[in-house]
Amino acid sequence: MEQGVVLTMRQIGKTFPGVIALENVDFTLRKGEIHALMGENGAGKSTLIKVLTGVEEFETGEIKMYGRDGAIINKSPQEAQKNGISTVYQEVNLCPNLSVAENLFIGREPRRAKMIDWKKMNQKSKELLASLDIEIDVTKALENYSIAIQQMIAIARAVDMSAKVLILDEPTSSLDDSEVEKLFALMKKLKKDGVGIIFVTHFLEQVYAICDHITVLRNGRLVGEYAVEHLPRVQLVAKMMGKDFDDLAAIKKVGEQNNEEKEIIIEAKQLGRVGSIKPFNIQIHKGEVIGLSGLLGSGRSELARCIYGADKSDSGELLVKGEKLLVGAPIHAMQNGMAYLPENRKEEGIIADLSVRENIMIALQAKRGMLKLISKKEQEQFTDKYIDLLQIKTADRETPIKQLSGGNQQKVILARWLLTDPDFLILDEPTRGIDIGTKTEIQKLVLELAKKGMAVMFISSEIEEMIRTCSKMAVLRDGCKVGELKEEELSQDSIMKAIAGGVKNE
Amino acid sequence: MNKIKKITSYELFLPIMCFILVLLINVIKTPTFFEVSIKNGVFYGYIIDVINRASELVILAVGMTLVVASSGGTDISVGAVMSVAAALCCYILAGGQQTINAYQNPYVLGILLALVVGVVCGCFNGFLVAKMKIQPMVATLILFTAGRGIAQLITKGQITYIRVENYKLLGANIPGIPLPTTIFVVVIVVLITNIVLKKTALGLYIQSVGINAKASRLVGLKSSRIIFLTYVFCGLCAGIAGLMASSRIYSADANNIGLNMELDAILAVALGGNSLSGGKFTLLGSVIGAYTIQALTTTLYAMSVSADQLPVYKAIVVVIIVSLQSKEFKKIVRGLKDKKADGRKEEQVA
Numbered sequence: 001m002e003q004g005v006v007l008t009m010r011q012i013g014k015t016f017p018g019v020i021a022l023e024n025v026d027f028t029l030r031k032g033e034i035h036a037l038m039g040e041n042g043a044g045k046s047t048l049i050k051v052l053t054g055v056e057e058f059e060t061g062e063i064k065m066y067g068r069d070g071a072i073i074n075k076s077p078q079e080a081q082k083n084g085i086s087t088v089y090q091e092v093n094l095c096p097n098l099s100v101a102e103n104l105f106i107g108r109e110p111r112r113a114k115m116i117d118w119k120k121m122n123q124k125s126k127e128l129l130a131s132l133d134i135e136i137d138v139t140k141a142l143e144n145y146s147i148a149i150q151q152m153i154a155i156a157r158a159v160d161m162s163a164k165v166l167i168l169d170e171p172t173s174s175l176d177d178s179e180v181e182k183l184f185a186l187m188k189k190l191k192k193d194g195v196g197i198i199f200v201t202h203f204l205e206q207v208y209a210i211c212d213h214i215t216v217l218r219n220g221r222l223v224g225e226y227a228v229e230h231l232p233r234v235q236l237v238a239k240m241m242g243k244d245f246d247d248l249a250a251i252k253k254v255g256e257q258n259n260e261e262k263e264i265i266i267e268a269k270q271l272g273r274v275g276s277i278k279p280f281n282i283q284i285h286k287g288e289v290i291g292l293s294g295l296l297g298s299g300r301s302e303l304a305r306c307i308y309g310a311d312k313s314d315s316g317e318l319l320v321k322g323e324k325l326l327v328g329a330p331i332h333a334m335q336n337g338m339a340y341l342p343e344n345r346k347e348e349g350i351i352a353d354l355s356v357r358e359n360i361m362i363a364l365q366a367k368r369g370m371l372k373l374i375s376k377k378e379q380e381q382f383t384d385k386y387i388d389l390l391q392i393k394t395a396d397r398e399t400p401i402k403q404l405s406g407g408n409q410q411k412v413i414l415a416r417w418l419l420t421d422p423d424f425l426i427l428d429e430p431t432r433g434i435d436i437g438t439k440t441e442i443q444k445l446v447l448e449l450a451k452k453g454m455a456v457m458f459i460s461s462e463i464e465e466m467i468r469t470c471s472k473m474a475v476l477r478d479g480c481k482v483g484e485l486k487e488e489e490l491s492q493d494s495i496m497k498a499i500a501g502g503v504k505n506e
Numbered sequence: 507m508n509k510i511k512k513i514t515s516y517e518l519f520l521p522i523m524c525f526i527l528v529l530l531i532n533v534i535k536t537p538t539f540f541e542v543s544i545k546n547g548v549f550y551g552y553i554i555d556v557i558n559r560a561s562e563l564v565i566l567a568v569g570m571t572l573v574v575a576s577s578g579g580t581d582i583s584v585g586a587v588m589s590v591a592a593a594l595c596c597y598i599l600a601g602g603q604q605t606i607n608a609y610q611n612p613y614v615l616g617i618l619l620a621l622v623v624g625v626v627c628g629c630f631n632g633f634l635v636a637k638m639k640i641q642p643m644v645a646t647l648i649l650f651t652a653g654r655g656i657a658q659l660i661t662k663g664q665i666t667y668i669r670v671e672n673y674k675l676l677g678a679n680i681p682g683i684p685l686p687t688t689i690f691v692v693v694i695v696v697l698i699t700n701i702v703l704k705k706t707a708l709g710l711y712i713q714s715v716g717i718n719a720k721a722s723r724l725v726g727l728k729s730s731r732i733i734f735l736t737y738v739f740c741g742l743c744a745g746i747a748g749l750m751a752s753s754r755i756y757s758a759d760a761n762n763i764g765l766n767m768e769l770d771a772i773l774a775v776a777l778g779g780n781s782l783s784g785g786k787f788t789l790l791g792s793v794i795g796a797y798t799i800q801a802l803t804t805t806l807y808a809m810s811v812s813a814d815q816l817p818v819y820k821a822i823v824v825v826i827i828v829s830l831q832s833k834e835f836k837k838i839v840r841g842l843k844d845k846k847a848d849g850r851k852e853e854q855v856a
Contacts, residue, residue: 310724331726342724351718353785354710362714366726370707416725 004031006066006164006196007052007085013060014051016403019395021047022058025222027215029165029196031066034187036207036228037200039217040240040435042393042405045200048217049167053080053087066164086158087167092150094157096143101125103142104157132156132186148179152186159190166190167198172206173433176295184210202433204233216240241437262286263321265337265424265455268307270316277302279316280481282474284424284455289446291470292459293495299479300459301343304426307457308340309333321423334367337423341413341430343459345406349413352402356394356412357383359401363416386415391441407438414442418449425449426457431465443469463495475499521779521791524827525798532801536808549684552804560800561688562588562747565695566767567774567792569743572699572736575716577635578784579642580772581740586653587627588748588764593657595620595749596666596758605667613672621745627653628741632734650768657760667757677754688750695746699739700789712736716784770799777827798827 007029014022022044029035039045050056052063054074062071065083074080077087094103101122102109110120125138134152142150151171158166168187172180187197187210199211207214207228214231216223216239223239231239262285272279277299284290292300305311307318309327318325320336327333330340342348351359361379368374374382383397390411394404401412410430417425427446431439446456446469460466466473473485475498483498532539532552542551566584573581598619601610609616627649634645676687703709711732714722719729744764751763776782777798778791799820806819829835 329726329728330724331728334726340724342721347718348720348724351714351721353717354714358710358714362710362722362727363725365707365710370711373705373707 005029006031008064009048009052009061010064011061012048012051012058012063014047014056014058017395020220022051022220024061025217025220026225027222028225029198030213031196032191032194033212034191034197034199034210036211036214037198037217038207038214038236038240039223040407040437042219042408043217043240043435044220045217046169046405047220049087049169049198049200053077053085053167081158081161081163084162084164085167086161086163086165087169088151088154088158088171089169092147092154094142094150094154096150097141099139100129100136100142100145100153101138103153104128104138104160108161128156128160129153132159132189134186146179148175148182151175152183155186155190159195163195165196165198167200169200170202170433171199172201172203180206202435204236204436207236208233237436240435262288264319265321266307267319267322268316269319271306271313271318272315273302273306273311273313274315276311276479277306278480282307282481284457286423286455287450287453288472289450289456289458289470291466291473292457292476293463293466293473294476294499298476298499299481300476301428302479303474303476303481304340304428304457304459307333308338308426310340310342331366334363334420334422338426339363339417339420339422339424340426341410341417341428343428343432345410345413345433350401350409353400355398356387356392356401356404357397359412360386360415360419364419367420382419386419390415390445407434410434410442411438414445422454424455424457426459428459429461430458431460431462439465463492466490466495467492517779517788518791518794520831521777521794521798524777524830525794525801528798528801528805528823532805532808535805539808544684547682547684548679552808554686556797556801556804558686558688559804560797561686561692562750562764563767563770563774563800564692564793564796565743565747565750566771567778567796568695568699568789569736569740570771570775571778571780571787571789571792572712573642573740574772574775574780574782575784575787576712576733576736577642578716578782579635579646580768580775580782581631581646581737582643582768582772583627583631583646583649583653584740584744584747584771585764585767586650586657587624587741587744588751588767589657589758589760589762590627590653590660591620591624591745591748592752592763593660593666593758593760594623595752596668597660599668599670599673600666603666604664605669607669609668609670617749620749621742624741624743624745624748625738626741627744628738629734631741632737635737636730636734654760657758657763661758661760663760665757665759669756674753674756677750677752677756691746691750695743696789696793703789708732713786717786771796773824774799777824777831779831 005028009025009027012022012025025044025048027048037045037048047056051058052074054076063073065072068083072083074083074085095106098106104125105121109116110124111117112120122138129136129138132152134149134156136145136149142153155166171183175183190197201207211228213225213227214236215225216236218240264283265286266282266284268280268282270279270281280303292303294300302311306313309330309332312328318327325332325336333340351362357379360383361374365374380397386392387394387397392411392415393408401409404412414430430442434442443465446458450456450471458466458469467490470490471487473490473495474481475483475485475495477499485494485498536552539552542549542554544550570581570584573579595616598611598616599609599613600606603610631646631649634640634648635642676691678686680687711727715727715729715732723729748763752758772782774795775792777795778788778793780787780791802820802823803816806816811819
């Protein structure tokens with residue numbers, strides 16, 4: 001083995017029924033480096049990680065670790081951990097109701113006379129976290145801390161179990177900027193200690209902020225490994241997409257229309273819900289893309305959920321095309337032409353065991369009613385049409401949706417709602433955890449739909465994306481709508497100021 | 507080879523194989539198993555007996571399948587609800603007396619009220635599970651324990667006998683028809699349920715709610731109403747099964763009607779290849795499961811295993827069947843196949 005290399009994967013191959021997930025993929029991780037694993041959805045990133053950590057079996061190739069003779073095969077995540085490979089996922093898989101110390105030492109508690117030595121455990125936990133510059137009360141339950149802290153605790157646990165290789169799978173998706181900073185500080189510290197870190201993310205900026213090397217995958221094949229300083233951003237994107245970079249910035253709204261004079265589709269008057277969103281007013285016109293901007297927890301999603309009836313409002317009124325509507329449940333909103341793509345795809349979007357066809361049809365079926373079953377033939381036609389239209393990559397229309405990659409799952413959910421032909425479409429973080437190619441497609445689609453007269457509510461954490469797609473923007477802060485920005489006022493600067501409190505002084 | 511693969515990947519493959527296996531053992535142990543004779547214009551034979559005796563279980567399994575699919579929980583009160591339905595029917599027909607030789611109230615009224623009480627019990631369970639969000643096991647535990655008490659209250663702690671010939675018809679044979687009446691009831695229940703599930707979107711709704719209730723609500727399904735409905739239907743099924751069981755012994759024995767049947771019903775659902783955590787389901791699987799259990803019981807009786815020891819043998823066979831269908835077992839089989847294939851390759855190389 002080369003000097004300083006901790007992990008090599010050579011000629012890795014893996015197939016799923018009907019799909020080649022990985023083909024002859026090589027991967028090398030050196031000691032004390034942060035190595036980004038990049039690729040679009042379905043490129044094989046997740047599969048490579050799963051194969052490495054023993055969640056899935058690989059069919060060809062070999063994995064070698066520094067200090068181990070011969071190839072290793074991990075049959076389970078536990079075995080991988082024993083071999084020094086630990087993974088921390090986006091969704092922290094610790095026990096929220098146990099204390100921080102218990103979480104750190106679960107399964108390997110320090111003991112005295114066969115009983116758990118609590119004092120020692122708490123002491124050791126404190127030392128461990130202190131060594132990573134995390135100062136918290138280790139006796140408190142994990143759920144008292146933010147996702148960011150929980151993630152760091154998961155990392156601390158992994159590192160303490162003598163991890164030589166640490167895999168961070170989309171760790172930053174649900175973190176805000178300052179939390180990301182903290183996480184990066186921790187990663188740098190680990191790097192200094194000689195841990196090899198595999199960093200899976202969709203955020204290009206973060207790759208350039210912290211990584212040393214980038215390995216790019218596409219369609220289950222290795223595109224190449226590059227040093228960060230030798231691979232400019234545009235080229236990285238081109239390599240991931242396998243074609244010349246379809247510049248995101250090229251999506252620009254053409255033909256500025258004055259939406260203000262058009263019909264009002266949705267109007268909220270002092271609509272609100274105690275404990276989630278303070279009463280707000282909003283007007284949404286036909287053909288308008290309204291963005292909701294604000295920090296995490298500012299009430300962006302809550303505002304949308306209130307209009308759609310996902311959470312029942314308890315004050316104010318909602319007018320749809322000028323008529324008052326009492327939304328008791330989402331079905332009422334749907335019958336009045338609304339559609340809602342939720343933020344949390346896994347928990348609120350997909351119905352995992354059902355097929356792509358069933359997932360697409362379910363909303364229209366619910367709208368039509370139980371007794372009016374849509375014929376099989378019609379279902380297949382609709383499904384094929386949208387698989388084609390949105391270029392959903394699936395082996396078959398009867399494939400369970402859980403077997404699709406994240407971006408394709410999101411497209412299925414989009415298809416589900418487009419099929420109901422809504423007047424008002426709410427998209428809550430439609431591009432989160434999705435590759436750049438699909439992101440561009442979704443943004444283009446939003447603009448197209450708006451041009452056809454659909455009103456769209458667009459929620460995203462990425463300000464650039466919002467500037468490109470939105471024709472006006474509502475800004476939220478601390479569960480309250482604090483202002484609106486018109487199209488000509490939209491710029492990174494003005495939005496930041498508004499979010500931080502520059503629009504109105506209240 | 508491809509054809510074999512296609513057959514083995516069919517979702518009902520294993521339940522059917524297990525059923526055939528039990529039948530095979532039957533034939534080996536009792537060569538006369540499939541023999542059917544006619545006495546007095548009525549079919550007799552082991553196989554007829556199995557189909558007849560399994561009827562209550564099949565109907566319970568149909569209701570249970572939907573409950574499991576929609577809520578990922580089980581209704582353990584069905585056995586007790588059977589006894590409540592039976593007790594009420596007998597009480598109405600006997601007009602409050604112990605033993606009667608002629609109906610005190612119209613037959614139809616007794617049947618109808620028994621079914622209504624089944625539905626009411628189902629509503630109670632459904633309300634607790636769907637509206638109050640109580641765990642199904644706990645919610646249905648209430649009627650599981652209280653149900654037989656209620657039945658005792660109705661019959662005043664005595665066994666009520668209905669000594670009227672046509673009360674026995676439901677559990678026996680209608681004159682001139684060679685097959686037991688229960689078979690027709692089962693066919694009707696299974697057919698109607700299947701048609702409703704396939705010709706409306708209800709089947710899709712139940713699966714969707716069972717897999718992801720949150721997402722289902724957001725696409726416009728009324729999750730709690732659908733879960734509620736499945737419990738009501740399960741109660742109705744228990745009512746029908748209770749009537750059949752009562753007709754067989756032309757009485758209401760609050761202590762014994764439907765005793766331990768809830769467990770067999772749950773087992774039937776599992777044997778049918780359905781996941782007890784809800785979601786995707788196959789009704790036919792559960793039906794096959796129910797017949798498998800009954801065939802097994804009949805076999806054991808035919809092998810002159812006494813009723814006391816029966817559960818032990820049943821348990822052994824169930825363990826085998828359930829592990830045959832488990833994922834781990836499939837993995838082991840696949841592993842063996844791979845090894846074999848590898849061996850062959852090596853031979854060729856050599």
